[in-house]
Amino acid sequence: MTVVDDRTRKIAPPEDGGEEGTGTRKLAMPAGPVTAGPPAMPLGRLAPGHVLCGDCTVEQTIRPHESQRPGIYRCVAPEGDVIVKVAPAAHPPRSDVWEKLPELVHPNVLRTYRTTEEGGFFFEVQEYCNGGTLADRLTRGDKSFTTVTADWVLTQFVPQAHSGLEYLHARDIVHRDVKPSNIYCQRTAGGGEILVLGDFDISAVLDRTHTSRDTQRVAGTWYYTAPEAFPRFVDERGATRSTRVTRMADYYSLGVTIVELLQGTTCLHMCELPDLFDFYLQGSVVAIPENIPERLSLLLRGLLIRDRRARWGAEEVGRWLRGEVSAGDRRRISEDAAYVLPRVSHPYRLKEHSPVDLPGLADAMYREPEAATEDLMSGDILLSWIGAIDANKARExxxxxxxxxxxxxxxxxxxxxxxDPFRPYIFGDGQEARSAGEWLDHMGLLPAGEAASEDRLSRLATWLRFKWEPDERLAEGVEGIIASPPAVRLEELSYLVDPARPYSIAPGLEAATPEAVARAAYGNPEDWSRTIPNCYNASFRRWQEGYLHAWMRQRGLGSLAEQAAEVEEGLSEHPFAAFEAVLRLLCPELPPVQVELDLARVRGGLRVPYGQSRTVTLPYATTGCGVPFGGLEIEDGQPGISLSDQLIRSRSGAARLKLDSRGGLPVSRSFRARIRLTSGYAVLAGGGVSITYGVRLPAALTLGRIGLGLLLGGIIFGLPRWIISELGITVAPPPAYDAEWLWEAIRAGEWPYLYFIGSAAMIGGACYAGWRVWLWAMSKSES
Amino acid sequence: MMARIHVAGLGHRGTVKPGNDDHYCIGQWVEQSALVAVSFDTGAAFFRDYGLLAAVADGMGGYAGGAFASRVALEILQAQFYAERRGGCNREEFTGHIRHCLVQTQGLLAGALRRQQGLEDAGTTIAGVAMMPPDLLVVFHAGDSRVLLGCGGFVRALTVDHTPLGADLAAGRITEQEAAAIPGASRLTRSLGATVDCEVELGSEQSWAAGDWLLAGTDGWHGPGRGLGRASIRQALDREPEVASLVSRLVAASVEADGVDNATLVAIRVEGGGDGGG
Structure with a gap:
């Protein structure tokens, strides 16, 4: 199982036990000496006038250089009065710290002007502090101690020490040996004094590629050492393991230092090293002096919290200095005071580990995940052991x-x-995260899909759910993100962690509100004059990949995201249309996309000869922003005219208008058709366009039709007369076919009247029959 | 999404004993040596209305008495279990139903044994599970027959043997090999039939879910120093997805590895679904 990859190095027990009590601890050398070569002979005591580092003239040997102890010489150098410190021959300095020393420039950090290596010796040319160390002020008499005042600690010591530590920690340096003898006083010309943190012999650099666990403590003054530096469990060989030393260790040491400054000693100063182990393994707490201001007492209780993860650090002390101690800060103190270290009579055996308490068990389970999983999932032995310590935790x-x-x-x-709810999230490379934000910062270094794998997100959710101060809302959110596309998850998580984070529309383009997102995606209207602008394309791509949805979900726009999903599903074949619709869900006030039809080819009306059809191309183009989507259609279903390719889904294109006179389109009439655009968000310029159209009859055919009709009529007109004459019916022949005669005949009800009516009816009938026959013939010829 | 449940059971007399005094039941089937395999969707009407009962019983008191006791115990239990519909019941009601069935079984079995000449000392262990939609699972047992849960690549016991060292075994204070070497360690502190006031232990905190394997077996199949070890069972679960084949393989393997005692196993596999319930 790979809950948290374990690359933690096993730390060997300190071999150099003899360093205890020497006052100044020597350096561990996990990385080997800075340079190779035979060790040089110690410099010993140097006479005044001896020159070190080329330009430092020795004035006084403060401490002679030995193979096991650094040499300290007061010299005169171009920088002024300086201290030249020569690393012990057997313990050259750690390269990581040594190289960083000259870079440290802060009023409360001892200035190292330069570091040089000559003849196998490692020199540090340091600022000379003329006020001695704080340890000098704590003279121990037979029955009493000389101490400093609480007021001085409040106003002088804490602000300056905090400032110095904050500076060092910001540069990933843990001092690891904060104590009165390492805090120097520099008197100023105005009679004031500046406190300076010095002596970085055992400091450690917490670089980004190594965990703080690499900085094992094998040296230092144990009285000031934080509890976490004392082993919490012992393996079967009896070898101890060091736990993590972090920035918090310096703040614990600061707390012990303050206690010592206030009362001249601490309960720890009466302990031998084994007693110190017992002191911390039994969960004991450093006693805080009585009769000190409540404010100072509060600070000490915060600094001396046993659990480093709950201990006050730079942030908390900063708040304390500003008088802004939070309820959470106070709660940590009360929880630490209430915490009783639970222990069982026998250790739990997990491979080579034998933890005796729950944090120790957690650490062992972390180090031996396979064995721990086996124990957890295959039986109840582990749970029984946990239950003996804390039944509630076993039940959970x-x-x-x-x-x-x-x-x-x-x-x-x-x-x-x-x-162990205080455990941070530990990555495979050993780095730690204490919040989802830190987790994101680390994961940001990996490819998005890999970083936010389902496995990793599940682990993060689990960690969030069970850590100290669990965050169920965030955990559920993280689990929800697993359903998102892998490439999107990391960004979605960033929106979940910080809901106020603006949406990244395109590289370098962000917007915080839905309206702003929609408008920013469109960009400037001028940018649309030639082609689709980059911001729109980038925004479209990110929407397609799911980033916009991710932002909406985590921005609290869940219903909007659901609506958008429905729209996208309906327009899955038309992604630009879906995108435009989504933009309008985000910002309903977004102007419609304007489409303009080019009517040049139908201007003046569209005519087609009877019996034929004609197709005309109608180009269209978009003016302004956006990509249109919609269908052109002819209102009211006008006869003979139709549209094809009428679906508009790009910024420019052409529809086809077809006029077809076949199928009974009335001739000699002019029609008017109105074309409109049916769309959710696009409109035709002017609301629509109208065109006139009609059928043009061919002249010869028309004349032929008339002639045929007349011929038929003539035939039919003459037929009655022939019938009458054949039947021998005698009728008074009309004198003349003029209007007067006809009128008179009608009035008189004479035969010619009926004759005329009958003739006219026959002529009409003949014409109509001729017309129908002709149409029939025409339709036959077309088909 | 609907889950599918596969159940299979098989018994074997072993290589030493002249007969088999184990029985098992799957639903309303009570069998001894035959292989029974059943599959059904969790939406099936009978499962929805009645649930599923699967159990093993290891008789004691001589071959005749043991076989009689184990068979009768399971027949009474299944008859009680399937006597009325329980569809839609909650966990508490379902557990109460099982408890009632087991109490009835205990009383009726004791009566039946009393009525049989020479079977006064007979009795039986019992171990099994009762399942009901959507995810109700009640584990019951008396004696040293066990119910195991396999999931996520691991196997663990859901029951603690009712033997003098059962609790020590479960807590890891003693290994199975050590327990097997202690005289009297396999004596039963609970069983059905032998005493009327014996209480069958119920566990109702569990739920069944897709991906689970539930295995109920007698001590001849898996017990302190007997039958198959937990590692072999785990390997078989990893390799054999088909429940009937798995049962055949596990029973055969236990007989091959030990064979001193009768070996009986019922295996249930919950497949697919994802949400467990039907």
Missing amino acids: IRSVRERLRQKPDLALLAAIMVC
């Missing part, structure tokens, strides 16, 4: 195991966190 782990039984690695992580 049992419940978690049941819930996560298909995911043993998560069950193990949950169990680890239940045992």
Whole structure:
């Protein structure tokens, strides 16, 4: 299982036990000497006038250089009065710290002007402090101590020491040996004094590629050492393991230093090293002096919190200095005071580890994940052991195991966190995260898909759920993100962690509100004059990849995201249309996309000869921002005219208008058709366009039709007369076919009247029949 | 999404004993040596209305008495279990139903044994599970027959043997090999039939879910120093997805590895679904 990859190095027990009590601790050399070569002979005591480092003339040997102790010489150099410190021959300095020393420039940090290496010796040319150290002020008499006042600690010591530590920690340097004898006083010309943190012999650099666990403590003044530096469990060989030393260790040491400054000693100063182990393994607390201001007492209780993860650090002390101590800061103190170290009579055996308490068990489970998972998932032995210490935690782990039984690695992580809720999230490379934000910072270094794998997110959610001050909302959010596309998850997580984070529309372009996102995606209207601008394309791509949805979900726009998803589903084949619709969900006030039809080819009306069809191309183009989507259609279903390719889905294109006179389109009439655009967000310029059209009859055919009709009529007109004459019916022949005669005949009801009516009817009938026959013939010829 | 449940059971007399005094039941089938395999969707009407009962019983008191006791115990239990519909019941009601069934079984079995000449000392262990939608699972047992849960690549016991060293075994204070070497360690502190006031232990905190394997077996199949070890069971679960094949393989392997005692196993596999319930 890979809950948290363990690359923690096993730390060997300190071999140089004889360093205790020497006052100044020597350097551990995990990385080997700075340079190779035979060790040089110690410099010993140097006579005044001896020159070191080329230009430092010795005035006084403060401490002679020996193979096991650094030499300290007061010299005169171009920088003024300086201290030249020569590393002990057997313990050259750590290269990481040594190289950084000249870079440290801060009023409360001892200035190292330069570091040089000559003849196998390592020299540090340092600022000379003329006020001695704070230890000089704590003279121990037979029955009493000389101490400093609480007021001085409040107003002088804490602000300056905090400032110096903050500076060092910002540069990833843990001092690891904060104590009165390492705090120097520099008197100023105005009669004031500046406190200066010095002596970086055992400091450690917390570089980004190594965990703080690499900085094992094998040296230092144990009285001031933080509890976490004392082993919490012992393996079967009896070898001790060091736990993590972090920036918090310096603040614990600062607390012990303040106690010592106030009362001249501490309860720890009466202990031998084994007693110190017992002191901390039994969960004892350093006694805080009585009769000191409550404010100072509060600070000490915060600095001396036993659990480094709850201890006050730079932020908390900063708040304390500003008088802004939070409820959370106070709660940590009260929780630490209430914490009683639970222990069982026998250690739990997990491979080579034998933890005796729950944090120790958590650490062992972290180091031996496979064995721990086996123990957790395959039986109740582990739970029985935990239950002997804390039945509630055993019950919680049992419940978690049941819930996560298909995911043993998560069950193990949950169990680890239940045992030790203060554990940070530990990455495979050993780095740690104490919040989802820090997790993101680390994951940002990896490719998005890899960083936010389902496995990693599940672990993060589990960690968030079981850590100290669990965050169920965030954990659920992280689990929800697993459903998102892998490439999007990391960014979505960043929106979840920081809901106020603006949406990244395109590289270098962000917007914080839905309206702003939509408008920013459009960019400037001028940019649309030639082609689709980059911001729109980038925004479109990110929307397609799911980033916009991720932002909406985590921005609290869940219903909007659901609506957008519905729109996208409906327009899945038209991504630009879907995108435009989504933009309008974000910003309903976004102007419609304007489409303009080019009517040049139908201007003046569209005519087609009877019996034929004609197709005309109608180009269109978009003016302004956006990509249109919609269908052109002819209102009211006008006869004979139709549109094809009428779906508009790009900024420019052409529709086809077809006029077809076949199928009974009335001739000799002019029609008017109105074309409109049906769309959710696009409109035709002017609201629509109208065109006139009609059918043009061919002249010869028309004349032929008339002639045929007349011929038929003539035939029919003459037919009655022939019939009458054949039948021998005698009628008075009309004198003349003039209007007067006809009128008179009608009035008189004479035969010619009926004759005329009958003739006219026959002529009409003949014309109509001729017309129908002609149409029939025409339709036959077309088909 | 609907889950599917596969159940199979098989018994074997072993290589030493002249007969088999184990029985097992799957639903309303009570069998001894035959292989029974059943598969159904969790939406099936009978499962929705009645649930599923699967159990093993290891008889004692001589071959005749043991086989009689184990068979009768399971027959009474299944008859009680399937006597009325329980569909839609909650966890508490379902557990109460199982408890009632087991109490009835205990009483009726004791009566049946009393009525049989020479079977006064007979009795049986029992271990099994009762399942009901959506995810209710009640584990019951008396004696040293066990119910195991396999999930996520691990196998653990859901029951603690009712033997003098059962609790020590479960707490890791003693290993199975050490327990097997202690005289009297395999004596039963609970069983059905032998005493009327014996209480069958119920565990109702569990739920069944897709991906789970539930294995109920007698001590001849998996017990302190007997049958198959936990590691072998785990390996078999990893390699054999088909429940009937798994049962055949595990029973055969236990007989091959030990064979001194009868070996009986019922295995349940919950497949697919994802949300467990039907």
